[in-house]
Amino acid sequence: MVYPLINTIILSFFRWNGFAPIKKFLGFANYYAVVTDPRIWNALLRNAIWSVLSVFPVILGLILAVLIFQKKLIGRTAFRVVFFLPHMLSLAIVGVIWKWIYQPDWGTLNTFLSGIGIEPVGWLGNPSTVLVALVTVGSWTYYGFCMVIFLSGLQQIPVDFYESAVIDGANAYHCFFYITIPQLRNQLTMLIMLTVIWSFKVFDLVFIMTRGGPYGTSEVIGFLIYVKAFQQQNIGYSTAASTFLFIIVVTGSVFFLKYRERTD
């Protein structure tokens, strides 16, 4: 763990193709190349968009958790098991299935859309839809996870909170916005943090479904590091990008935790 991490930083100062015995020392040139490369910034921007769009599964997870937390609901366990199922499947499986759903000619989505009179779209082949299509797949595996996190939080809210609120004349909306949401703030912060961290680690879905295409419009940072290292043998650039990502993720987490401490 420690050795590879330090070696990453060392390698990032050299030019190396991965097998030649000679490594050429470049100083910060790799970092300069990384920081000035629009490909990196575009990839990072896509990771950022990914994390922003992932708000939707978090909200859906919250709604589902509140709905199936009701004692009088029939089939609570069954709903929970089903909603969490997509999170269980490996992203390789998920990617394969959703590639068919997005298939332009006979894929489920276009069949459905043409049924209600909308022109078919080449979801994964179109630069303007590919990212949203990928995030949608990511979200499909994510709302069940958010739901169980919120459910664990809901279990910790004392029932008297609601009882006394109802005595004071609060309706369901008041209860939700003034009791449930504030009481779930730990779960909310945790999910926001995880969403951001995971969004910057995205790799599997992109690798399986688009390989960064079309024309690199779905390249994310993890995929770029992989391609530079293992397909273009540009180790210096790749390790510099790794270190850069590492710094971003760690700084992000530290700032976030500091902010949390201050607001608590």
Add this chain to the structure above:
Amino acid sequence: MIRAIVSRLLMYLFLLFVVLISLFPVYFVVITSFKTDQEVIESTYRLPQRISFENYDAAWHVGRFKYYIPNTVIITVCTLAVVLSLSSASGFVLAKLKLPFEKAIFVFFLAGFTVPFFGYMVSLFYFLKDLHLINRRLGVILTFGALYLPFGIFLMRSFFRSIPEEMLDAARMDGCSVLQTLVRIIIPLATPAILTLIVVQSLWSWNDLIVPLIILHEEKLRPISVGLTFLQSKYQQNYPLTAAGTTLSAIPIIVIYLIFQKQVIRGIMQGSIK
């Protein structure tokens, strides 16, 4: 009154809609795996006319699942053995014995949680290459072991801390050595924690893509996750074959999930910091 009924009805409709979204892709891949090419085109969404396992046979031989599945099992089982033995031993030591720098050691292990894999992927590859572990399943097993150990230690340590000191003192007084205490008293008590660990780590190593992708280049050594990815690009037109492969890879996960539902959900929540 009518308003209450309508809102309940709407709620159930919404829940059923999400059920449909959650299950449809799974339904779709399972029915496709039993169909012929012809049926896929003619009745894409209907149930297959007959149950035939031809596609599974093809996935096993032509699709190379005869390599992928044993490989995945070997990797998963060995990873489990490594993680389980090391994490219960070090979790026990960290929780129960007085060590110098105890806190520092624990923080050091925990740091393994937070560092993103892409931060050291490239140099990990060359590190393994120097050790001649590239293109060997052992390389994947050791990497998984290193990656999953922090979570294992974290889980086992917090479990061991919950065992009362008096119980261990009593054992010591009756003449148990440290090792005997571990084997006779603690491990039997630890069954729920160990079960959580087993379930979660098997899922992780079963599903991981990037580690075997960079380490194993030979088709005969690949696990399911990598194999499936290449199967789809290789047999792009053969949907039933790919569907059968996908179903085969999903069955163990779904079965484990349905049996150990509680442990799985709890374990995944605890391990989500990964």
